[in-house]
Each structure stands twice: as C-alpha cells, then as structure tokens.
Amino acid sequence: MDHFLYRNGHLHAEGVALSDIAANVGTPFYCYSAATLTRHYQLFKEALAPMDNLVCFAIKSLSNVAVLKLLGDLGAGMDVVSMGEYLRAKAAGVPGERIVFSGVGKTREEMRVALEGGIRQFNVESEPEMRALSEVAVSLGVKAPIAVRVNPDVDAKTHEKIATGKSENKFGIPIARAREVYAEAARLPGLEVVGIDVHIGSQLVDLEPFEQAFQKVADLTLALRADGHTIRRLDLGGGLGIPYTRSNEAPPLPLDYGAMVKRTLGHLGCEIEIEPGRLISGNSGVLVSSVIYVKNGEGRDFLILDAAMNDLVRPSMYGAHHDIVAVAEPAPGAPTVPFDVVGPVCETGDTFAKARDLPLLAEGDLVAFRSAGAYGAVMANEYNTRPLVPEVLVKDDHFAVIRERPSYDEILKRDKLPEWL
Ligand code: LLP
DSSP states (O other), rough: OEEEEEEEEEEETTTHHHHHHHHOOOSSSSEEEHHHHHHHHHHHHHHTTOOOOOEEEEEGGOOHHHHHHHHHHOOOOOEEOOOHHHHHHHHHEEEEGGEEEOOOOOOHHHHHHHHHHOEEEEEEHHHHHHHHHHHHHHHHHHHHOOOEEEEOOOOOOOOSBOOOOOOTSSSSEEEGGHHHHHHHHHHHHTEEEEEEEEBBBSBBSSSHHHHHHHHHOOOOOOOOOOOOOOOOEEEEOBBBOOOOOOOOOOOOOHHHHHHHHHHGGGGOOEEEEEOOHHHHHGGGGGEEEEEEEEEEEEEEEEEEEEETTOOHHHHHOOOOOEEESSBBBOOOOEEEEEEEEEEESSSOOOOOEEEEEEEEOOOEEEEEEESSSSSGGOOOOOOOGOOOOOEEEETTTTTEEOOOOOHHHHHHHHSSTTTTT
C-alpha cells in the first residue's frame, strides 16, 4: 500500500497535489511519501517481532540524507556499500552501531573511516578482504566485528543482473569453504567474528529461494558453533520484491517473509538483521514528468517526455516495467490509446514503454512513473548534460525539496580547462 492516490481529480502524494509540486519545482522530479516509507519499515519490524532484530535500510536503493534521517529516527539501521554511503548514514545522524558495511571491494581507506567513525559490523566477502581488514584494525588498535558473506549457490529466480547467490556470481565465499574461512578469521588478530551474512539477489517474488538459502545458513550456524565460533547474529540481506504492476503480481508480504525466517532460523537464538531496500523505498516514490510533444510516427504514437533514461534507467537497463499514470485523473471510461513512451536522449534505448495504453495525453500534461523510489534517483546521471533530477519529500500536507536541481552554471563549473589549452 502507498499514499499516492487521486483526490479531487488530481494525483496526490499524501495531502499534496503532484501538480502543485510540479508548478513549484518544475519537472522532472522524484517525489517520496514519508508515510509510505514509515509504513514499509514498520511492516518489517512487525514481521520480525518478537525476534531480536535490526532492519538495516539498504541505502543504495534511495540514499537522500533526509530519507535516511526519517528512517534512522524510527530506529532503522543502515546497510552501506561505500564510504559515500557510510558518510550519508552518519550525516543523517545514524549511530555507527546501527551501520552495517557490505560490498565486495571495500578499500582500506573505507575500512579505516568506518572503524574510526563506528560500525556495527563488516560483511566480508573474501579472504584478501578479511586480511586487509584485520591489518587496518590492528593498526588502529581495535577489533573489527565481522560476518562472512556466504554464497549459498541458490537460484534467486530474478533478473540475471541482480541475482547474487549463485556460485558463478562475484559475491561472498562459497558456503562449502565457510568453515575454513571462519577458522582463518578466528586466527586473525584484528577481527571479531559475530555472525554470518547472506544476500541472494533483488526483486525476489518467491520465498522459496530465500528459504533454501536460510536453511543452509541454519546448518552452517550449528557447524560453526561446533567449531567454537560465536555466531550470535545472522544478516539475511535484502531482496524481497515489490509489485511493479497493480494487476497481476503479488510478491510475498513482509509478514510471510518474517514467518519463514522464524521457521528456518528462529530456534538458533540469533539476533536477525535484514537489509531491505526496494520494499521500503520502491513504492514510496514516483517520478513526475511532463509531456513535451506527442509525435505521430509510422503506425505508432510517441509520447516524448522531459524525463529520460538518465533520470530513470531501470526500463532501459533491465527491461523493467514501471506503471505510468496521468497526474490528472482520467474520467471513468475515458478512452485510452497505445503510446511508445520515450525521453529526449539520443538513443533508441531511451524508451520507457512500448504500446502502453494511456489516456489521450497532450503537450504539457503531467505523468507519474510509479514504484520509482528504489534505484531511481540513485542511478540517475547527467548523460546528454541533463541536470540531475531533484527530489522532493512529502509529509502530510507539506513538501520540501530535499535535493535541488543543479543549475547549468554549477554543471559547467565542474569542468576545468587546463592552462595549456
Ligand atoms: N543487501 C545487499 C548486499 C545488496 O547487494 C542489495 C541490493 C540489498 C541488500 C538490497 O536489496 P533490495 O531489498 O533492494 O532488493 N539496481 C537494481 C537493483 C540492484 C540491487 C543490488 N543489491 C534495480 O534497479 O533493480
């Protein structure tokens, strides 16, 4: 459930008409609903109770500091994968003991910054990384808390670019070698083993791959404990999918996910950590754009928008579907026509949808891409020197710009002319 609904003929984010924001901020822009973010976070808290747990929001899905502060103030932890994300979590006021550092290639510099600033745990993904972390920790006179990310060799049955739990993927260490890797970790002077980490992919619409992976983690927990390790925390990653279309998809709910976690891991007495991104942020955001032109092509009509693949890359990168709706509510029974919905970028790949049935839209009309809160703004770029799309946060009946659209001056100033040119 989200808080983007038609009221008095206009699509609103909570109590604010998106057309009012467009008049104020210009288009395109991302708009997030505080109530939806809050609700989705709480769904996970309810699903995991009464287990001891920490819900660490995967910042990579939506990293604006205002959103992180909103979630952090509710008690959320953060899952970060870079120094930049770590600094964002800190800037949002999240204490180090609620920040988990994931990622396959952490640098020594990143390790040092996190150890100095405070960190709950590093999820380490290889032996060389483990050794480097131990060295950095020793040089600072501390012990780095770690979980080893294991690769359970499970098919997540999701898009190949976002599946991470098969043995051919670059992530984690093969679960079959976990015992020897933990044995080395225990010998390294700068590390303190606290648990096990697993993450098998993103946009999973079935619980079964999770269950297979968690079962393997349960077995490994017992084996590692028998080897003498203290396994008190299990980090289960993120990955629970969301419905991108209103009609046919119904991925499992957090409550079902929570019940499965209890069933597979509840008996171990571990603290449970999860790292959801998309389920919290995805349906909490829309991308609002204006129609620049309607162009009649050969056997098709193009809806040319002022948003493009640089603002929302998911359709061109993953072939992802995003529902597109008119911001002015169509009259009941109003006719629809198929449009190819495209942006102005000079690539055929800059296509959001083909033959999408939409109301008769005209120049200047507003449309909203739904489910754009996750992996939307964070993956935006300035291709074709199009300014980074701004972000707006709505709470009840007020809104604030939480990232401004850069001016062309600011963009051009970043380029430097060498003296000799
Ligand atoms: N934890 C780790 C270690 C991850 O790699 C990810 C996502 C998450 C948590 C959060 O997964 P989520 O709950 O959001 O599914 N750009 C792609 C998605 C990439 C996901 C990368 N890792 C997209 O637009 O679909």
